[in-house]
Amino acid sequence: MPSGILVGVSGMEGTHLLERLPEGVPAFRILVVDDDASLRKACCEIATGMGFVPLAANSVPEALTVLRQQPVEMLLLDLKLPGGGGLKLLSEVKTLYPEMGVVVMTAFATVASAVEAMRFGAGDYLTKPFALEELTSVLVRTSQRLHFDIESRRLRERLRAQTDMGGLIGRSPEMEKVYRILSKVANSTHPVLILGESGTGKEMVARAIHNNGPNAAKPFVPVDCGSLVPTLIESELFGYVKGAFTGANRSRGGLLSAADGGTVFLDEIGELPLDLQAKLLRALQEKEVRPVGATHAVPITARVLAATNRDLSAMVEQGTFRKDLYFRLSVVNLKLPPLRERREDIAILAAHFLERLHRETGASHVFSEDAILLMTEYDWPGNVRELENAIERASSLSSGPVLHMADLPTQLQDFRMHRREANPPPAAEAEDGPDDSIVSIADMEKQAILGTIRQLNGDKLMAAKLLGIGKTTLYRKLKEYGLAGTGEAAGD
Numbered sequence: 497m498p499s500g501i502l503v504g505v506s507g508m509e510g511t512h513l514l515e516r517l518p519e520g521v522p523a524f525r526i527l528v529v530d531d532d533a534s535l536r537k538a539c540c541e542i543a544t545g546m547g548f549v550p551l552a553a554n555s556v557p558e559a560l561t562v563l564r565q566q567p568v569e570m571l572l573l574d575l576k577l578p579g580g581g582g583l584k585l586l587s588e589v590k591t592l593y594p595e596m597g598v599v600v601m602t603a604f605a606t607v608a609s610a611v612e613a614m615r616f617g618a619g620d621y622l623t624k625p626f627a628l629e630e631l632t633s634v635l636v637r638t639s640q641r642l643h644f645d646i647e648s649r650r651l652r653e654r655l656r657a658q659t660d661m662g663g664l665i666g667r668s669p670e671m672e673k674v675y676r677i678l679s680k681v682a683n684s685t686h687p688v689l690i691l692g693e694s695g696t697g698k699e700m701v702a703r704a705i706h707n708n709g710p711n712a713a714k715p716f717v718p719v720d721c722g723s724l725v726p727t728l729i730e731s732e733l734f735g736y737v738k739g740a741f742t743g744a745n746r747s748r749g750g751l752l753s754a755a756d757g758g759t760v761f762l763d764e765i766g767e768l769p770l771d772l773q774a775k776l777l778r779a780l781q782e783k784e785v786r787p788v789g790a791t792h793a794v795p796i797t798a799r800v801l802a803a804t805n806r807d808l809s810a811m812v813e814q815g816t817f818r819k820d821l822y823f824r825l826s827v828v829n830l831k832l833p834p835l836r837e838r839r840e841d842i843a844i845l846a847a848h849f850l851e852r853l854h855r856e857t858g859a860s861h862v863f864s865e866d867a868i869l870l871m872t873e874y875d876w877p878g879n880v881r882e883l884e885n886a887i888e889r890a891s892s893l894s895s896g897p898v899l900h901m902a903d904l905p906t907q908l909q910d911f912r913m914h915r916r917e918a919n920p921p922p923a924a925e926a927e928d929g930p931d932d933s934i935v936s937i938a939d940m941e942k943q944a945i946l947g948t949i950r951q952l953n954g955d956k957l958m959a960a961k962l963l964g965i966g967k968t969t970l971y972r973k974l975k976e977y978g979l980a981g982t983g984e985a986a987g988d
Contacts, residue, residue, distance in 0.1 A: 517547040517636065521643045524569035525549045526635070529559045529585065530601065531578055539572060542631060548639075554578075556585045563589070569642060570597045572635075573618075575609050583613060590617035597642040599634055601626075664700050665848050666841035670833035674701070681828050682708040687780070689765075689825045690803040692832030695881030698803040699763060701832065705801060706759040714758030717798070719751050722764035729772050731788045734779070740789025752785050755798030765825065766806035766817060777821040800825070835876040835883065842872050843952055845880060847961050849887045861891050862963040864900045865947025871904070874911050898944065945973055 517523065526548045530536045533554070540550035551568065553559035555578050562568070571589060575582035582600065589596055600613040600621045613621060619641060620634050664671075681688050682705050690698045699718060706716045724732055731740070735750030752760055762768075768776065779785045780800060784793040802825045811817035835842065846863065854860055863871075867890075876882050890903040901912065948959045960970040 517639060521639050523547050523549055524597075524639055524642065525551060525567065526570040526572060527551045527553060527559060527562055527568045528572045529553045529556075529577065529582070530572075530574040531555065531576075532574070539631065542628065543572075543635065546632060546635060548635070556582075559585055560588070563593070568593075568596065570635075570638060571599070573598060573600050575600050575602045575613060583609070583616060586613055586616045586618060595642075595645065597638045599638055664697060664704055665845055666838055667844065668833075668838035668841045670838045671841060674830065674832060677828070677830050678704060678708075681705060681830070683710060685799050686827040687800050687802065687825050688828045688830055689808070690801065690830050690832065691808075692803075692805060693834050693877075693879055694805050695879030696832040696834060697880055698805075698832060699761065701830065702759070702761040702763075702801045702803060706761075706799075709759075709799075711758055711799070715755050716759050716761065717751055717755045718761045718763060720763045722767035726769060729769070730775065733772070733776070734785040734787050735790075735794070736788035737790045740787070744789070747787070749794070750785055750787060752779060752796050752798060753794050755796075757797045758799070760798045760800050762800065762802040764804055764806075765802040766804040766808055766811060770816070770818065773818045773821050777818060777824060780821075780824055835879045839872055842876075842883065843868060843948075844958065845883055846871060846887060847958065849884050850891070851961070853888065853891050857891075859891065861894060861897055861899050862944060862965070863948070864898050865943050865950075866901045867899050867904060868948060870901050870908055870912055873915070874908055941973075942977060945970065946977070946979075 526543050528536050528539045528543070528550060529552075530539070531554045536552050536554065540552055543550040548570070551562055551566075553562050559573075573582050573586060575586075577585070586598060586600065589598065594617070598613075598618040598620075600618045601624055602609050602613075602621060603624050620638055622630060622634055664674075678701065688702075688705060690701050692698050702718075703716060706712060719733070721729070731748075731750070733750050733752055735748055735753060736744050737747045738744055762776075779796065782793075783797070784795045786793045808817050808822050808826075812819045812822050835845075846868070850861055850863075871883070871886075878885075886905050886908065887899075889905055890899045894900075894903045901909070945959070945963060948963055949956060952958050956970060956974075957967055960967045963970070
């Protein structure tokens with residue numbers, strides 16, 4: 497019997513009885529580090545029988561050599577090792593390979609060291625001696641967690657890379673939080689309640705959840721609860737049979753059943769009347785709907801996502817929204833930040849909208865420095881939708897390729913005036929002449945380039961994209977200004 501294991505393993509006998517890796521979880525490489533040769537061999541044999549690809553090391557130096565030679569996703573580590581303790585190796589591993597899944601092994605008398613290892617980044621631990629079932633369970637648990645983390649990171653990267661999703665463009669910490677939650681809920685079937693002000697992109701998020709989930713090939717059915725005629729909401733949602741009411745000349749399926757295994761997106765769910773809220777709750781609980789005038793129920797298999805710009809918890813307190821439906825819909829809450837809380841994304845969004853307009857119309861535009869500054873400082877009460885409309889308006893009204901403050905909508909001009917009245921320029925500056933003094937085209941171009949780079953904290957590639965010029969052209973211009981290779985262009 498191998499030391500430390502209550503259930504012995506002789507060769508590969510009985511490995512067909514081992515708990516196997518769940519379907520879809522890849523065969524991760526697992527490094528077993530223990531100075532006990534028999535235990536090390538037994539753990540490798542068990543890992544092989546489960547579907548892992550095992551590697552072995554008997555000391556810290558040998559383990560580091562293995563890690564340098566090939567990629568390893570999981571580590572089964574004894575904390576008491578020659579040539580340096582297991583905690584030292586764990587610390588190095590978590591510094592070099594922070595995403596690695598780590599399980600530590602320790603004697604029963606030193607459980608405190610396992611707690612310390614968890615603080616260093618271990619995901620789980622085993623106390624020696626342990627049973628075969630304990631080892632297989634912890635390895636399956638760790639591999640599932642690692643697989644989920646890998647898929648979540650890949651999804652977040654896909655979301656960041658996508659350039660055609662409007663409100664999901666951004667690099668701010670607030671959007672990173674949205675990406676993290678979205679990546680976790682996309683592969684589940686739980687209801688999600690998407691909260692946020694108008695124009696923040698709630699439907700975009702709902703579509704991203706659907707498109708990155710397992711049923712992406714199935715229908716996505718958006719339902720605007722605020723625009724449905726009150727007398728027709730029930731028949732629209734649940735369907736009706738022929739003759740159910742005047743004008744019902746044929747039977748028709750409802751929107752809830754139309755998704756057929758896909759996703760139903762209930763937008764502005766706060767506008768739904770109380771009597772329909774009760775029927776919707778019953779449909780979600782029983783997973784079936786009864787069409788108007790029907791004597792039989794129709795099963796529904798769709799996932800339900802809901803969104804609102806209203807405070808549903810306050811509506812529950814006021815009695816205008818059912819508490820049980822609120823809890824049913826809000827298994828997961830995803831709150832979208834308003835644009836004023838992620839100002840660093842405004843320039844990126846603006847570049848995206850200009851690029852899209854160029855693809856659609858063929859017209860190329862760039863922003864002047866003052867226009868970028870004003871857009872960044874403005875609060876955008878209409879959020880991303882208002883920004884998009886403002887850029888479309890500026891592009892259509894501009895008389896040239898450069899979009900100035902004067903091309904932006906009236907509300908931004910008013911904001912600029914109120915800001916100037918609240919913070920008037922010094923007298924000396926005011927005597928220099930009006931802001932709109934005549935300058936050469938070359939000077940305007942230089943101001944636009946340098947100002948954009950400053951606004952983007954020195955990000956020249958994003959500046960080139962925002963200005964609508966190639967990176968080679970940008971670097972050539974900086975060289976002409978005598979700024980190539982210096983930090984001055986970044987405002988340093």
